[in-house]
Amino acid sequence: MVAGVGVDLENLWIRFGDFVAVRDANVNIKGGDFFSFLGPSGCGKTTILRAVSGFLEPSEGNVLIGGKNMKGVGPNKRPTALIFQNLALFPLMKVWENIAFSMEIKGASAAERRKRADELLEMIALEGQGDKLPSELSGGQRQRVAIARALCAEPHVLLLDEPLSALDLKLRQHMRTELREIQQRVGITFIYITHDQGEALTMSDNIAVMRAGVIDQIGEGKTIYNDPATPFAASFVGENNVFRGKVKRVSGDRVLVQSNRSGELLARISTANLGRLKEGDNAMIFIRPEAFELAKTGTEGDHYVSARVINEEFEGNVFNIFMEGDGGKEIKVSLPNLGQSFDSHKGQTMTLKYDVKNAVAMPAGVLATE
Amino acid sequence: MPRILKDFLSRNGTGPGLVMLGLVLFWTVGLIILPQLSMLDFSFRPNLPPPEMGGPKDVYTLENYKYLIYGPEGGSQAYNTVDLMVFFRTLVAAACVTVFNLIICYPIAYYLGQTKGNHIRVFALMLIIPYWINEILRAFALRIIFGETGVLNTIFTGIGLFDTPFDFIRNDYALYAGLGYAYILLMIFPIYNVIESLDHNQIEAARDLGAPWWRIHWRVVIPYAKPGISSGCTMVFMLSAGALAAPQILGGPSSLWFTQLIYQQFNDSSDWPQGAAYAVVLLVTCVLLVLAVMRLFKVNMGDIGK
Numbered sequence: 001m002v003a004g005v006g007v008d009l010e011n012l013w014i015r016f017g018d019f020v021a022v023r024d025a026n027v028n029i030k031g032g033d034f035f036s037f038l039g040p041s042g043c044g045k046t047t048i049l050r051a052v053s054g055f056l057e058p059s060e061g062n063v064l065i066g067g068k069n070m071k072g073v074g075p076n077k078r079p080t081a082l083i084f085q086n087l088a089l090f091p092l093m094k095v096w097e098n099i100a101f102s103m104e105i106k107g108a109s110a111a112e113r114r115k116r117a118d119e120l121l122e123m124i125a126l127e128g129q130g131d132k133l134p135s136e137l138s139g140g141q142r143q144r145v146a147i148a149r150a151l152c153a154e155p156h157v158l159l160l161d162e163p164l165s166a167l168d169l170k171l172r173q174h175m176r177t178e179l180r181e182i183q184q185r186v187g188i189t190f191i192y193i194t195h196d197q198g199e200a201l202t203m204s205d206n207i208a209v210m211r212a213g214v215i216d217q218i219g220e221g222k223t224i225y226n227d228p229a230t231p232f233a234a235s236f237v238g239e240n241n242v243f244r245g246k247v248k249r250v251s252g253d254r255v256l257v258q259s260n261r262s263g264e265l266l267a268r269i270s271t272a273n274l275g276r277l278k279e280g281d282n283a284m285i286f287i288r289p290e291a292f293e294l295a296k297t298g299t300e301g302d303h304y305v306s307a308r309v310i311n312e313e314f315e316g317n318v319f320n321i322f323m324e325g326d327g328g329k330e331i332k333v334s335l336p337n338l339g340q341s342f343d344s345h346k347g348q349t350m351t352l353k354y355d356v357k358n359a360v361a362m363p364a365g366v367l368a369t370e
Numbered sequence: 371m372p373r374i375l376k377d378f379l380s381r382n383g384t385g386p387g388l389v390m391l392g393l394v395l396f397w398t399v400g401l402i403i404l405p406q407l408s409m410l411d412f413s414f415r416p417n418l419p420p421p422e423m424g425g426p427k428d429v430y431t432l433e434n435y436k437y438l439i440y441g442p443e444g445g446s447q448a449y450n451t452v453d454l455m456v457f458f459r460t461l462v463a464a465a466c467v468t469v470f471n472l473i474i475c476y477p478i479a480y481y482l483g484q485t486k487g488n489h490i491r492v493f494a495l496m497l498i499i500p501y502w503i504n505e506i507l508r509a510f511a512l513r514i515i516f517g518e519t520g521v522l523n524t525i526f527t528g529i530g531l532f533d534t535p536f537d538f539i540r541n542d543y544a545l546y547a548g549l550g551y552a553y554i555l556l557m558i559f560p561i562y563n564v565i566e567s568l569d570h571n572q573i574e575a576a577r578d579l580g581a582p583w584w585r586i587h588w589r590v591v592i593p594y595a596k597p598g599i600s601s602g603c604t605m606v607f608m609l610s611a612g613a614l615a616a617p618q619i620l621g622g623p624s625s626l627w628f629t630q631l632i633y634q635q636f637n638d639s640s641d642w643p644q645g646a647a648y649a650v651v652l653l654v655t656c657v658l659l660v661l662a663v664m665r666l667f668k669v670n671m672g673d674i675g676k
Contacts (some may be wrong), residue, residue: 012448028637053475053578054578055574055578074577075574075577075578076577076579076580076581077577077580080578081572081578081579082575082578084571084574084575085571086569086571088572088574088575089575090572090575090576090589090590091594092593092594094588101579101581101589102575102579102580104589105579105580105582105585106580107582149579150579153579367458
């Protein structure tokens with residue numbers, strides 16, 4: 001088995017003419033990590049992947065794999081294997097030939113290749129399917145063949161470019177678990193590109209959130225979800241409600257914000273922004289839909305929000321309430337379905353309570369557009 | 371009425387459908403099959419003056435075919451070596467032209483097919499526009515390049531590469547260049563068409579898995595482009611073997627192309643049956659050769675149409 005090696009990006013800039021695709025990226029990915037680059041399309045995450053795989057030379061800065069600078073090393077000489085968004089299986093080769101293609105290059109005999117391909121086919125639960133053509137397999141099976149083909153090259157780093165985006169929802173969720181299992185079994189470094197925060201959160205050890213060529217935040221999924229560093233990270237990863245306003249008072253990591261329409265709100269300043277908010281600043285407070293609970297109507301205070309209910313929906317595991325919010329955006333509240341009865345409050349004003357540690361404040365900035 | 375015909379008529383309407391069908395039938399049967407059948411018929415008849423046609427002497431005979439193999443009756447040689455040599459040399463030369471054309475055109479087609487950008491359209495135009503000039507003029511242009519006092523010889527003797535001008539024409543270099551040039555588009559475009567539809571990720575995937583460039587072509591691009599390659603090669607081979615203008619203008623005085631023999635028989639000797647027999651032999655041999663090569667490289671007939 002091959003050990004995973006670390007990948008480091010040092011002051012990485014990638015430009016296409018005047019367009020800056022990646023701006024000064026600095027990332028240290030530990031060996032054996034499942035690391036995701038998460039961001040909307042066009043944010044530069046695929047560009048980073050192409051720079052790591054060697055299909056693209058950085059304009060400035062370095063890509064280090066296992067501590068070695070990869071400058072001038074072609075994609076066929078790097079210890080990486082790339083899984084393409086459309087998989088790019090060779091349509092005219094049989095499944096086993098596809099899987100063992102990297103061994104064919106090294107001059108392995110047909111018997112050796114077949115043996116290794118069969119082992120990998122067993123690992124991906126496709127025993128006996130080696131003599132088929134890729135077109136004879138289902139989408140999920142092809143997906144697994146692509147993984148086997150990449151693993152057969154014994155890479156130290158596996159690069160995955162949104163490999164699940166072409167699959168239907170059920171299969172996608174199943175493949176998340178499977179990918180995570182494969183990664184833990186083979187122990188090599190996985191670098192995963194996705195715009196789907198669910199995928200990033202469920203599979204990754206660490207995530208880099210990207211926006212317009214810039215890495216906004218790097219950290220564990222839990223940290224990014226609970227303690228976002230930027231308004232973009234807060235609004236892109238998971239659902240979030242934003243309250244805008246002006247800072248009234250700061251004390252320690254607590255900040256009191258005079259919000260535009262929900263009165264005074266008390267919040268916790270996110271770790272990355274400690275010391276960066278002062279009186280009179282424009283601030284944003286983010287409170288997740290599931291962080292609210294119902295309070296008695298009319299209760300007031302600095303951790304209560306009152307607003308008129310516009311819409312309600314039952315989603316199964318949660319009951320969603322949409323209330324009039326700031327700047328035309330609705331406040332979404334998700335109450336867990338614990339078997340209690342929900343009365344409709346449509347058109348009425350409701351009061352919600354939140355725990356201050358679940359309200360994250362930071363200087364106002366760009367939100368993720370949906 | 372067979373189903374396919376019914377579908378065709380219901381899709382296009384009975385009136386227009388019948389007109390289209392009629393035109394296609396007229397084209398294939400009236401303009402291709404019937405004339406060829408009449409040529410085939412000619413090839414089995416003796417060469418008679420018009421009044422004797424249909425007379426008692428007008429019987430089916432293998433005389434014209436025997437002539438190609440054995441030569442004139444009572445001739446000095448046992449076999450018609452001159453014509454047979456011309457025949458085989460034509461086939462071998464046409465095959466060589468095809469192979470050279472493939473070697474030149476594959477990289478061009480690959481570049482055109484896999485590169486993005488507007489300049490590709492300019493390149494394609496630059497390939498097409500020379501074909502607005504008619505074949506004879508293009509052939510003579512090559513004579514100017516390859517002639518004894520032509521461009522190449524002037525340059526090469528000028529820089530001291532040759533002491534005396536090299537006779538490109540007598541040595542058939544001009545002919546091969548002319549034939550290659552004449553059908554370059556017929557080789558490039560079918561290959562370009564196929565390669566254009568090849569997902570570039572497959573090339574990158576192969577490279578990522580460690581393949582050097584030649585193996586990427588050998589294992590990924592060429593297998594994928596096979597239909598285009600075979601369709602290009604078939605056309606170039608058939609047309610080279612059947613070319614007349616280029617050999618006429620660019621061929622050396624001692625080297626005849628088989629089509630020139632056919633032409634002489636039709637035109638100079640007014641021996642249509644003999645010419646028809648030669649033409650039939652050329653056609654049948656070419657078709658058989660192409661089918662054999664297709665079989666060797668496991669190409670299906672359906673692929674050629676792609």
